[in-house]
Amino acid sequence: MKIFHLPDLGEGLPDAEIREWYIKEGDEVKVDQPIVAMETAKAVVDVPAPRSGKIIKLYGKAGEVINTGAPLVEFSDGDAPVAKSTVVGNLQVGNTVIQESATGIKPTATAATGIKAIPAVRALAKKLNVDLNQVTPTGPNKQITVADVENAAKHPAVHSPENMTGEPLRGVRRAMAITMAQSHSEVVPVLLVDDADIHAWPTGTDVTGRMLRALIAGCEAEPSLNAHYNGKAMAINLQKEVHIGLAMDAPEGLFVPVIKNANQLTPTEWRNKINLFKEQVKARTVPQDDLKGASIVLSNVGTFAGKYASPIIVPPTVAIVATGRIREEVVAHHGKIEIHRIMPISLSFDHRAVTGGEAARFLAAVIKDLQAEK
């Protein structure tokens, strides 16, 4: 910019009078430096320099009137401005350089999918859980009809294992699938959820350690949850010691190493055991013996997300406790509103072996132990 024109100093003011120049011809100015005081019909306004540079001409003396848009000062250098538009609007100006080719790209794969079906048929297949890959089309142009999908839903033979494609489950994942299916077909689970107010905990408290202790307290209050149940024999076997299975997530699947005789160990010993299990799970070297014999199971789902869960009971145990993500919550405390740390707790118990009353008393004992300061 070579020449700076007087901007509109108010709401559509036609002109302004020069009150005082702060600079003279030949001065170097910095951007935003006040260069002149202009008196308008409303006020005296300092006009800042629009850019840095050397001023070579002042258009007017003190007391003279300058029209809005008329030259005010001239800089020694710079081009006459080229406006981005004349009158209308405000164009967004960017300097991002795009790299795409003018002609776009040639898509490599253009093959249409083999299945022919109208969206309604596809929606029906989704509703009936039918895989269209497994359906024989009988419609014109080999299209799958509503009847084809309904037929496939009625005769699940069309998605028999030999037709199914996919990677067979192995190892830990296979074990998980078998155990979960067994639980689903046998156990009669009931879910009970509640919260523990852990506001009293000192900072640095070992959450898992406190959970183990609380679980043991629960088992002492209600031994019927620390038990094995044989569904076929309809026999219950209360356990003397508390063997706590710890559900641990690993890329290969779910591992449940067991802290044997947890009720006889110190918190330090728990912690060492947990740390050892973590390493062994990572390295897949958990001894077989440490993976069985749990009398009750603890799962912490809240590391990732989730408040309450319905944890799955693994036979022959009859109870599993899941802790959710600890959160801050507004609570009523002694008639006042306070913000406390709250741990959500979900207990699943096998109603074949445990009564609702027993489970509730167990949970109450767990919560009571958790809410203690130490």
Next chain:
Amino acid sequence: MAEISLIEAITQALAYEMQADKEVVVLGEDIGINGGVFRATVGLIEKFGPDRVLDTPLAESMIAGIAVGMAAQGLKPVAEIQFMGFTYPALDQILNHASRMRNRTRGRLTCPMVLRTPYGAGIHAPEHHSESTEAIFAHTPGLRVVIPSSPARAYGLLLAAIRDPDPVIFLEPSRLYRLVKQEVPDNGEALPLDQCFVLREGSDITLVSWGAMLHETLQAAKTLEAQGISAEVIDVATIKPLDMETILASVMKTGRCVIIHEAAKNCGVGAEIAAQISEKALLNLHAPVLRVTGYDTIVPYLKLEQLYLPNEARILNAVQQTLEFA
């Protein structure tokens, strides 16, 4: 090679073709001495003189009429209308004469004119300055409607439009005029008309758009990629006649399609594309074709125009609906 904006690419194409072809003339309001309302014709009058760069009175019907006359008699006029909303007074000349010249004279005369106009909202402009009514022209037999979405396509498609023997309505997305830059070699190479450009390859869904909305569409495709959804993005570029072959091939591959345009939904060009997809690719469709468009109302003033314009969130919402359908 310089990186230039879309508006500079327009200027570059005009200058190239005026240099290469003496029959090319430009005309419009304030396009000569002033350089045009958006500076599309800056410097042309100095280079090519007032005989080929004509400042006209404020009379759009006359501008279009002069262009029709010039074109019928062998010149190649490129007329500028300052804003799309100002093309309406010129519709009589465009619809009643330019589009019919070849048909009316049974091929004796053609009408090799280009009518350039900025279009679309998002530039904080008053009424009539934010229109996106390309469907009016796309609906008219005998017209070709071309919309660039990048500096390089603006250059290549404008050259093609000028060289085309029939009338071309060339709509320039004003929001993109200075938004991004691109290397555009000034080599006089035209891009093909009547052809879509695939900007991004994908397998889960096809996103079809044109003009300024491609900006948001490409952004949405990026977001989808981060979510593990692979979107193919097509720039229609010539909205009349439509290159349905490219669009259909893509939709038959992905099975899902969302069309994004700035114009109002009712009878927009998106409706035509959706109809043709359902006619020709119904059996490959997993879900109804959805449209994300402007609303069926006058484009609002600057305070509300961002609410009118389709944005990334609206595109993502439609994509999700489409993916969840079946």
